[in-house]
Amino acid sequence: MAHGHGTGAPAGRERVAADAAARGLEVEIFPRQNASSLAEAAGILGIRPADIVKSLVVKRPGDEFLFALIPGDRQISWPKLRAVVGVNKLAMPPAEVALAATGYARGTITPLGSTTAWPVYADESMVGQRVAMGAGEHGYSLFVDGDALITALGATVADISSPA
Template sequence: MSEERAVAAVEATGIAYEVTRHGPVGSLAEAAAARGIEPRQLVKSLVVRRADDDFLFVLVPGDRTISWPKLRQLLGVSRMSMPDAAVALEATGYERGTITPFGSLRAWPVVVDERVDGTISLGGGAHGVGLKVDAGDMIRVLDAQVADVSEPQ
């Protein structure tokens, strides 16, 4: 059901998209290769908790990670955390490794790292499923905030 929810949500936005499917992979690099893209184009959708029942999505290129100091400064908060897998599932309706802002159980705010551009692939709601979209279109339809929130891995 999760894949169908994600695809229906991106379809409802009216932006161009492509669903890609592949078998099990052991790393982000393998997933990018299976989707025919560079690791930086495989965008990680990370769930961040600001407070009880207050989450947001932070989208960063696959070859980078969240910069906690930059994100805290952007949001004006002193503490944030990554919820465990069960809490992330409850907050979004998606398992880790499948998370996408498209079709989340709640429309949490979205912050996108400024390096996310061009054709990207993000989680498609199920393991081995990706949604290829144009980053600018995604940012627009998700009303995402774009900022420098990542650092090299």
């Protein structure tokens, strides 16, 4: 397996591919041009904004985190997510904290290949959908079957979003 130059650590998309393979999850990783908005990204990929899933790193009390998988046309519903997780405080950490928690820069974050396998919460609207998401590296996305992703990650499926 090829490694990132100079660092000794695999490049982000290689970590994603290796983790997906280890989980028996089929993913299609592909280069994509940069987009200035989610709507533009969806247009480039030829899909609906709802089919782009954002992997959001959420801080729990203590030094614990979780991933919230939210469709592109929706946003986290903090009351719903707190209820599902069973805590009274959740927050979006600064970008450098998210990077330290996952090994991925904002805009490339995915639960696949994260340096720590934090719990994953997937919005129920992903069920039955083929979705695009970050692939661990700028300039790349991946397509994956939402149900297969949920199963491979052992994700908790719940209504955790509201319209954006």
